[in-house]
Amino acid sequence: MYICFVKLEQAIKSSNFKSELHKASINLLYTAWWLKTLVSKNLKQIDFTQEQFNVMRILKGKHPDKMSVKDIASRMIEQNSNVPRIIDRLEKKSWINRIQCPNDGRHTKIGLSPLGISKLAEASTLVEEATSNVLKLDSKEAGQLNILLEKMREN
DSSP states (O other): OOOOOOHOOOOOOHOOOHHHHHHHHHHHHHHHHHHHHHHHHHHHHHTTHHHHHHHHHHHHHHHSSOOOOHHHHHHHTTTTOOHHHHHHHHHTTTTTEEEOSSSSSTEEEEEOOHHHHHHHHHHHHHHHHHHHHHHHOOHHHHHHHHHHHHTTTTO
């Protein structure tokens, strides 16, 4: 995939910012969109969406334990994701297993299937390759960025 470096002003065809803080907020939004688009294009190659990838990563973090839909939803990057619909699609692909609780038929637990573990590894490799090729930050710079991003969310 070809990625072209573009300054913010070129990308949005404007250099009219009220302040550096205003520019930073626009830059952050644009960069988040840009990175999401890049990752989505790579995941699409193997029939994944970002939301499916996120659910699968969450499940991998608890594997071999199972999780409820509510627990998965609470850990999603995009909180407005329709987790039951995502889980339905992952189940149709045989990437997850859904187990009904014997005490309450309305409550289910979700876990990764062996095929799901394999597909997640493939997707993770694609995402890591894509992001490492475009995010030109060393470990110290990435740490500084993480501190700044968390500082922004303190309120």
